[in-house]
Amino acid sequence: MLSNVGTVLASYISHQRLHAEILLAHTLAVNRAHLHTYPEQILTSTQQSDFEKLMNRYISGEPMAYLTGCQAFWSMDLRVTSATLIPRPETELLVELALQISSDSKMIVADLGTGSGAVALALANERPDWDIYATDMSVDALWVAKKNAERLKINNILFSQGDWCDALPKHLFDIIVSNPPYVTIGDVHLAKSVYDYEPHAALFSRDNGLSDIRRIISRALNYLKPGAYLMLEHGFQQAEDVRILLAESGYVEIKTATDLAGLDRVTMGKKAIVIA
Numbered sequence: 001m002l003s004n005v006g007t008v009l010a011s012y013i014s015h016q017r018l019h020a021e022i023l024l025a026h027t028l029a030v031n032r033a034h035l036h037t038y039p040e041q042i043l044t045s046t047q048q049s050d051f052e053k054l055m056n057r058y059i060s061g062e063p064m065a066y067l068t069g070c071q072a073f074w075s076m077d078l079r080v081t082s083a084t085l086i087p088r089p090e091t092e093l094l095v096e097l098a099l100q101i102s103s104d105s106k107m108i109v110a111d112l113g114t115g116s117g118a119v120a121l122a123l124a125n126e127r128p129d130w131d132i133y134a135t136d137m138s139v140d141a142l143w144v145a146k147k148n149a150e151r152l153k154i155n156n157i158l159f160s161q162g163d164w165c166d167a168l169p170k171h172l173f174d175i176i177v178s179n180p181p182y183v184t185i186g187d188v189h190l191a192k193s194v195y196d197y198e199p200h201a202a203l204f205s206r207d208n209g210l211s212d213i214r215r216i217i218s219r220a221l222n223y224l225k226p227g228a229y230l231m232l233e234h235g236f237q238q239a240e241d242v243r244i245l246l247a248e249s250g251y252v253e254i255k256t257a258t259d260l261a262g263l264d265r266v267t268m269g270k271k272a273i274v275i276a
């Protein structure tokens with residue numbers, strides 16, 4: 001028997017209710033207010049079966065962002081798929097720090113490992129005068145990032161596929177930002193829903209999570225202007241290791257910034273200016 005909106009929602013206990021509302025609104029392509037305004041609306045059989053499939057996936061632990069296909073980041077609503085990491089609020093710190101490096105002249109900026117395009121799109125949206133290069137190893141993630149740029153009508157990003165700096169053109173950059181994979185393989189604290197559903201290539205890195213960070217630090221020097229910045233997101237217990245790696249490669253003015261939870265989250269360094 002087909003149900004109406006009110007009956008469907010009443011069957012979910014309170015902690016599931018909000019998510020049930022979001023998924024039902026997504027299925028019906030309406031907003032949540034519509035559900036409360038028209039609780040008597042009868043679902044079609046397709047809507048009822050689509051909604052039940054989504055609820056089953058939710059109950060199995062699949063993140064809401066993959067069920068609805070979207071995630072808020074900065075001031076934008078981004079499309080995400082199982083090929084992309086779900087952008088996290090703490091990554092907005094990378095955007096904030098890059099925007100703080102103000103300059104009247106046009107900046108050339110790279111976002112390595114762009115995923116859904118979150119960081120590159122936020123920077124491009126705030127600074128349409130900057131030239132942004134967004135790269136990823138994953139062709140499928142890059143496709144999502146490009147679609148996000150098209151939908152948001154952002155035109156100042158060039159996307160390219162490849163292994164970290166290898167995907168960049170032979171320019172010198174003012175800022176290189178990256179939120180690379182940094183989770184230690186076998187990390188027992190990682191949430192099951194993250195392990196089960198998010199792309200492992202976006203999460204895990206060898207050498208206690210530092211392998212990709214180490215490679216970016218050494219290669220980025222060839223792509224930064226003297227005095228330009230490399231900014232890296234990392235795990236909250238990796239800041240000291242990242243500072244040491246930056247110092248060993250000759251970066252200067254190395255500092256770590258904390259996220260809204262007060263945890264070490266982004267470490268940056270400047271390419272030294274050598275006076276001949």
Ligand SMILES: C[S@@+](CC[C@H](N)C(=O)[O-])C[C@H]1O[C@@H](n2cnc3c(N)ncnc32)[C@H](O)[C@@H]1O
Pocket residue numbers: 084085086087088091112113114115116117118119135136137138141162163164179180181182201202203212
């Ligand atoms: C932690 S996710 C970050 C995604 C996005 N920047 C964000 O903050 O939501 C890391 C990204 O790096 C990409 N990646 C992994 N290894 C890479 C490599 N060797 N070269 C380039 N990108 C890589 C993954 O595909 C993934 O999109």
